[in-house]
Amino acid sequence: MLEGGRITARQLIFILVISRLTVPTTSLPVLVSPPANQDVWLAGLLSVIPTMVMAAPAVLLALRFPGLTIIQCCRLFMGKAGLVIGLLYIWFFLHNAAISLRLSGECMTSVYMPETPLVVFLLGVAVICVSAVRNGLEVMARLADMLCPMVVGGIILVIGLVLKEADVQALQPVLEDGLGPVFHGAFTTSPRLVEVLILSMVAPYLNDPKPRRIIWIMAWTLGILTIMFVAIILAVIMVFGASQAQNYTFPFLSLNRIVSIADIIERIDAIHLVMWVPGIFIKVSVFYYLAVLGLSQLLNLRTYRPLILPMGALLVVLSVWLFDSLVALYQFTQYQIWTPYALVFITGFPLLLWVVALVTKKGGVRQ
Amino acid sequence: MKNRRWFCGLAVLLLLAVLAAGCWNRREMDTLATVAAAAIDREEDGSVRITVQVVKPGEIEAPGQGGGGSGQPAVALFSSTGATVFEAVRSMARQSERKLYWPHCKAVVFGEEAARAGIAPLRDFFERDHEPRETLWVLVAKGKARDIITAEGQLEKISADSIGNLIKARTATSQAVGVRLFEFEKMLAGEGRDPFATGIELVTGPDGKKRLRLTDTAVFRKDGLVGWLGADETRGLLWVLGKVQSGIIVVSSPGEESSRVSLEIIRASSKLSSEIKDGILTITVEVQEEGNLGEQMAFGDVTGPEAWASLEKRKAEVIEREIRAALRQAQEEWGVDIFGFGEAVRRKYPREWREMKDEWREIFPTVTVEVKVKAKLRRVGLVQKNNLPR
Numbered sequence: 116m117l118e119g120g121r122i123t124a125r126q127l128i129f130i131l132v133i134s135r136l137t138v139p140t141t142s143l144p145v146l147v148s149p150p151a152n153q154d155v156w157l158a159g160l161l162s163v164i165p166t167m168v169m170a171a172p173a174v175l176l177a178l179r180f181p182g183l184t185i186i187q188c189c190r191l192f193m194g195k196a197g198l199v200i201g202l203l204y205i206w207f208f209l210h211n212a213a214i215s216l217r218l219s220g221e222c223m224t225s226v227y228m229p230e231t232p233l234v235v236f237l238l239g240v241a242v243i244c245v246s247a248v249r250n251g252l253e254v255m256a257r258l259a260d261m262l263c264p265m266v267v268g269g270i271i272l273v274i275g276l277v278l279k280e281a282d283v284q285a286l287q288p289v290l291e292d293g294l295g296p297v298f299h300g301a302f303t304t305s306p307r308l309v310e311v312l313i314l315s316m317v318a319p320y321l322n323d324p325k326p327r328r329i330i331w332i333m334a335w336t337l338g339i340l341t342i343m344f345v346a347i348i349l350a351v352i353m354v355f356g357a358s359q360a361q362n363y364t365f366p367f368l369s370l371n372r373i374v375s376i377a378d379i380i381e382r383i384d385a386i387h388l389v390m391w392v393p394g395i396f397i398k399v400s401v402f403y404y405l406a407v408l409g410l411s412q413l414l415n416l417r418t419y420r421p422l423i424l425p426m427g428a429l430l431v432v433l434s435v436w437l438f439d440s441l442v443a444l445y446q447f448t449q450y451q452i453w454t455p456y457a458l459v460f461i462t463g464f465p466l467l468l469w470v471v472a473l474v475t476k477k478g479g480v481r482q
Numbered sequence: 483m484k485n486r487r488w489f490c491g492l493a494v495l496l497l498l499a500v501l502a503a504g505c506w507n508r509r510e511m512d513t514l515a516t517v518a519a520a521a522i523d524r525e526e527d528g529s530v531r532i533t534v535q536v537v538k539p540g541e542i543e544a545p546g547q548g549g550g551g552s553g554q555p556a557v558a559l560f561s562s563t564g565a566t567v568f569e570a571v572r573s574m575a576r577q578s579e580r581k582l583y584w585p586h587c588k589a590v591v592f593g594e595e596a597a598r599a600g601i602a603p604l605r606d607f608f609e610r611d612h613e614p615r616e617t618l619w620v621l622v623a624k625g626k627a628r629d630i631i632t633a634e635g636q637l638e639k640i641s642a643d644s645i646g647n648l649i650k651a652r653t654a655t656s657q658a659v660g661v662r663l664f665e666f667e668k669m670l671a672g673e674g675r676d677p678f679a680t681g682i683e684l685v686t687g688p689d690g691k692k693r694l695r696l697t698d699t700a701v702f703r704k705d706g707l708v709g710w711l712g713a714d715e716t717r718g719l720l721w722v723l724g725k726v727q728s729g730i731i732v733v734s735s736p737g738e739e740s741s742r743v744s745l746e747i748i749r750a751s752s753k754l755s756s757e758i759k760d761g762i763l764t765i766t767v768e769v770q771e772e773g774n775l776g777e778q779m780a781f782g783d784v785t786g787p788e789a790w791a792s793l794e795k796r797k798a799e800v801i802e803r804e805i806r807a808a809l810r811q812a813q814e815e816w817g818v819d820i821f822g823f824g825e826a827v828r829r830k831y832p833r834e835w836r837e838m839k840d841e842w843r844e845i846f847p848t849v850t851v852e853v854k855v856k857a858k859l860r861r862v863g864l865v866q867k868n869n870l871p872r
Contacts, residue, residue: 226612287829355664358671373616373664381617382585 120253129263150296158300166305172465212402213433269390281353303450515580518642521627523593556639584613593627602705622700653727674824718808724752733796741780798857
């Protein structure tokens with residue numbers, strides 16, 4: 116066994132939630148995806164349906180092969196093509212980790228310490244991630260247990276504190292451009308849930324990997340995420356108005372910065388750091404871990420430990436090298452590029468694997 | 483093995499102690515020049531002049547110590563010019579002795595001329611840079627902004643605190659506005675709304691010294707100052723926006739027209755709605771106000787049902803008059819939609835708005851506005867009537 120640890124369903128939910136919430140608490144790219152006006156919260160709300168559809172193949176695959184990760188599935192019945200798909204997945208995991216790592220560094224240099232070289236932050240986070248990955252899945256899961264209430268609680272607290280600045284009228288007119296753009300937006304937003312791939316890699320290590328359990332995990336994750344997501348969008352739009360909200364580089368951070376209650380509770384930017392730095396850390400280390408785990412499964416290694424440091428070095432280099440600037444990073448994470456790219460991995464390959472498994476009658480003998 | 487673990491742990495702890503205590507951007511209090519307020523003017527050659535008020539920590543004594551400080555002013559003033567705001571800010575480093583530190587900047591005052599030329603280019607720095615807060619107050623000076631910043635506060639050692647206090651006290655009269663940077667930004671970026679900001683000026687006090695005073699409201703078309711709303715008109719604007727919190731309404735006493743009665747505003751709210759009928763746009767402003775009898779310079783009893791109702795009616799008339807005055811100036815003189823009527827139209831008629839929005843500046847002055855005021859009078863205070871001296 117490559118991974119000896121076992122995690123509980125709750126821990127997995129927490130990992131998925133934390134990992135996903137790092138995006139809306141920094142760049143919140145949904146604000147500029149269609150319909151790009153005060154209706155984006157509707158798109159966020161509706162995106163739960165396409166997300167379920169798009170995540171379905173990965174979940175179905177996990178249900179059909181309860182003891183196997185998606186990489187192991189590739190190897191099991193795809194032959195040489197499986198090797199290629201597996202390698203692509205490892206790239207995707209690493210890419211994801213690198214983007215998140217970079218985003219964390221960019222946010223730190225933009226807002227908190229502009230004169231500090233980017234690499235310092237990248238290395239700082241990466242070193243802790245190396246340690247986390249060395250310690251294995253269980254440690255990360257326990258960390259998520261500890262951090263998730265902090266992250267979710269922090270978001271709720273901040274939204275509560277800015278409520279007095281909120282203006283419900285900023286949400287009107289509802290459905291200004293009709294339903295079309297809202298559905299479009301719901302669609303383009305949904306592939307951001309790359310976290311479903313965490314599920315398909317980690318499901319075999321659940322202490323109770325029953326199919327019912329996996330569906331239950333997905334349902335809870337989607338439920339919590341949708342509520343938090345919509346709440347953040349609503350708060351940002353109601354406080355800043357749709358046009359100005361789009362203009363902020365880090366809308367949720369700006370929300371933190373305007374909190375001022377009775378001249379006492381103000382300048383609470385630290386809350387943003389407290390909930391966001393651990394989030395980024397979990398996200399980077401989990402995807403980094405998936406890359407390491409995936410590669411060792413693909414190569415049939417007995418242990419993944421030798422891969423940790425080289426992969427970590429690659430991660431830091433990638434995150435520096437991938438983008439020239441924050442502008443380039445944002446261009447990439449806009450829906451035009453990110454959506455189709457992520458869709459290939461979230462839905463495309465799992466669907467292919469699942470269909471092949473169906474046709475060749477592999478797996479799923481009994482459940 | 484055990485020794486090695488101990489050693490590693492110790493090394494990590496030591497490393498943390500070194501790293502966690504500071505980093506590149508470590509800055510100690512005594513290396514910073516904390517900016518309390520900034521003023522921005524345009525020079526004749528188009529360059530930007532920035533004047534900042536920097537707190538001198540040594541001159542602010544702790545309360546209760548009395549006699550501390552050296553009687554010196556608690557603020558230092560610096561001024562510099564540049565082609566852009568940021569350049570001017572940075573070139574301050576050549577004279578400010580310490581690096582300017584912006585997070586505690588309370589207010590930015592724009593000079594009248596700079597504001598007329600447009601403040602959008604001037605305020606971007608305060609939005610984009612991470613040090614100034616989104617919550618700083620936006621003000622426009624009558625005259626040069628630097629004169630405002632260089633004036634001394636009377637009760638506060640730092641006049642930026644005076645400005646902040648004045649803006650907070652605006653609710654006592656509701657005859658001045660308070661606009662924070664992110665609110666200004668919201669008005670600027672939103673469709674169908676023009677921004678406004680607090681006006682500030684210098685007046686001469688009884689001792690001949692200069693004082694700060696909040697004055698008329700600066701009204702913008704897009705980002706350029708077009709004029710000033712007077713005190714009553716400012717309250718008219720605030721009635722429409724539902725932002726009146728308190729204030730005094732003076733009416734003449736029923737039955738004794740030459741004498742005055744003060745009515746205190748306790749709370750108020752408003753509702754803005756739009757209606758397009760047969761291609762004609764009507765905006766309806768409904769204001770609900772509640773207040774108390776605050777003072778009676780007339781004699782006799784106004785607490786009788788008839789006089790009471792008459793007071794309420796007079797009050798409603800005053801409110802409507804204030805609103806009408808603001809509307810007239812905004813619609814007829816300047817054609818600027820500071821009330822957000824365009825936004826109200828967009829909220830209800832998004833489709834029609836799309837055709838209207840490019841011509842909104844031409845349409846706005848012609849819009850019919852209905853004003854409905856419901857004013858209530860609740861309490862009389864500790865005495866019933868003002869005794870006529872016999």
